[in-house]
Amino acid sequence: MKNRKPVGLGAEMLIELGRVKRRAGYINLEILSPKEDGTDAWVLRVERIDPYGGDTWNQDFMFQEEESARGWFNGIVGDEDLDALIALASR
Numbered sequence: 001m002k003n004r005k006p007v008g009l010g011a012e013m014l015i016e017l018g019r020v021k022r023r024a025g026y027i028n029l030e031i032l033s034p035k036e037d038g039t040d041a042w043v044l045r046v047e048r049i050d051p052y053g054g055d056t057w058n059q060d061f062m063f064q065e066e067e068s069a070r071g072w073f074n075g076i077v078g079d080e081d082l083d084a085l086i087a088l089a090s091r
Contacts (some may be wrong), residue, residue, distance in 0.1 A: 024077050026051050031073045033066070042069035048082065061089055 021030045028047040037043045041062040048057040063069035072085055 022073070024081075027076060027078075027082060029073055029076060031069055042066050044069050044072055044085075046076075046082065046085075048079075059086075061085060 020032075021028070023029070026049045028049070030045040032043040032045065034040050034042060039062070041064055044061040044063065046057075046059050046061065050056065061069075061072070063072075072081075076082055076085065
């Protein structure tokens with residue numbers, strides 16, 4: 001029997017590329033194109049909700065390239081990833 005690639009793989013990748021909002025645990029992410037944001041940069045909007053009722057943390061991160069913004073958008077799965085993005089932005 002021949003190995004075949006899943007038929008839906010292409011469609012799943014297109015859906016992933018076109019997605020603009022997602023949630024990772026207590027972290028809400030949204031990506032805005034330069035056209036949507038009115039700037040010349042891609043914006044990754046991050047909202048971190050405190051599960052214990054504390055203040056919500058919000059931050060916009062600017063990227064010159066869509067690939068970098070989407071890499072972080074798809075790559076953040078928890079607080080450790082968010083900490084890495086904050087550290088990178090503060091350099």
